[in-house]
Amino acid sequence: MQRIEDVNLLKRYQQLTLTVVRLINAPRKDNAKVRKALIPPKILQTFLECGQLVASRNLLMGVQIEMSVRLAGGKFLITKERSWFPRLDEQDLLVASLTKEAFGDHERLPARASWHRAIYQATQSGAVLSSNAPLAAAFASLEAGQDKEPAKRRHLLPAALVCIPPDAKLIASTARERPVFLIQDYGLLAVGDALHEAIAHAEMAVYWCQQTMFAQVIQYFGESSDA
Numbered sequence: 001m002q003r004i005e006d007v008n009l010l011k012r013y014q015q016l017t018l019t020v021v022r023l024i025n026a027p028r029k030d031n032a033k034v035r036k037a038l039i040p041p042k043i044l045q046t047f048l049e050c051g052q053l054v055a056s057r058n059l060l061m062g063v064q065i066e067m068s069v070r071l072a073g074g075k076f077l078i079t080k081e082r083s084w085f086p087r088l089d090e091q092d093l094l095v096a097s098l099t100k101e102a103f104g105d106h107e108r109l110p111a112r113a114s115w116h117r118a119i120y121q122a123t124q125s126g127a128v129l130s131s132n133a134p135l136a137a138a139f140a141s142l143e144a145g146q147d148k149e150p151a152k153r154r155h156l157l158p159a160a161l162v163c164i165p166p167d168a169k170l171i172a173s174t175a176r177e178r179p180v181f182l183i184q185d186y187g188l189l190a191v192g193d194a195l196h197e198a199i200a201h202a203e204m205a206v207y208w209c210q211q212t213m214f215a216q217v218i219q220y221f222g223e224s225s226d227a
Contacts, residue, residue, distance in 0.1 A: 038095065039077060043069065047077060050195040051088035054129070059202050060085055064132040064187070068116045069195055074098045076120055081110040114168045115189065122172035125191040129198040132187035135209035136202075139163070140182040157182070158208035180205045 047069060054060060054067065065085065068078035075095050079085075083092040096109055098120055116128045143163035157163055163182035164170050171189060174181055180190040180201040188205050192198035 038073075038075075039071065043071070043077070044090065044093075046195065047093070048088055048090070050199060051079070051083075051085045051092075053196075054131070054199060054202075055085040055088075057199070057203060059129075059131050059133045059199065059206065061132050061134050061137060061187075066110045066112050066116065066130045067128070067195065068113075069127045070120055070125070071095065076116065078110065078113055078116060081108065083110075112186075115166075115171050118168040118172035119175045119191060123176050123191070125175065126193045127191065127195040127198045128175075129190045129195070129202050130183075130187070131190075131202055133202065133206050135206050135213065136182060136188040137186065139209050139212070140184055140187055143182065143184055158205075158212040160208050161205060 047067075051067060054065070059065075063082040063084060065083075066079050067085075068076050070076050075097055077093055077095055079088070080092050080094055094109060096113060096117070098117060112130045115130055119125055119128050139157060139161075140163055143157055161180070161182055162174070162178065163184055164174055166183050166186060171183065175189070175191050179192060179198075180188060182188050182205070188202055190198040190201040190205065192201060
């Protein structure tokens with residue numbers, strides 16, 4: 001009997017979460033009031049400031065980037081598809097549920113939202129940043145190409161980073177062990193307790209890629225001169 005009551009309670013909670021998320025994302029006049037009631041002003045302000053920080057620190061290339069934070073009540077706040085980070089504002093944000101099926105009917109979640117959701121479900125991370133930062137994207141593409149031609153493989157990846165396929169479950173399990181890593185044919189993904197921490201991890205990954213690239217260029221010209 002207790003188990004049946006627990007299941008019913010869980011279903012009611014999931015239905016309530018779905019209703020709340022739909023209210024937030026619905027294109028209604030009172031949408032701003034609902035959004036403000038569920039997103040603390042300080043979190044919203046910090047989120048928008050971090051979006052501009054990401055843009056100013058050269059951690060993106062175009063609009064293939066998503067940033068999110070965990071919210072109370074089994075939800076997370078995430079940027080919309082193709083958001084322009086240098087001018088990020090409240091209208092570029094969506095609230096989604098941590099349950100796969102429960103999100104706003106009126107606006108589609110961004111392409112890599114499933115990665116963010118999987119991480120929040122599997123870890124205690126408070127923030128996630130998925131970015132196609134230029135150097136990270138270049139190394140991620142090189143790694144993907146080497147997997148296709150293992151016989152020609154030459155180690156290029158920075159020693160501190162791993163590069164994995166774009167699979168949500170694998171991404172979530174990797175995020176349990178590493179704060180930042182590369183994703184094949186995309187770029188990098190960083191996690192943290194807060195957005196500023198995830199951004200710091202992303203910056204470090206880009207720095208590692210930069211230093212590795214310089215070392216390989218120096219090595220290449222050194223080998224050429226020796227020949």
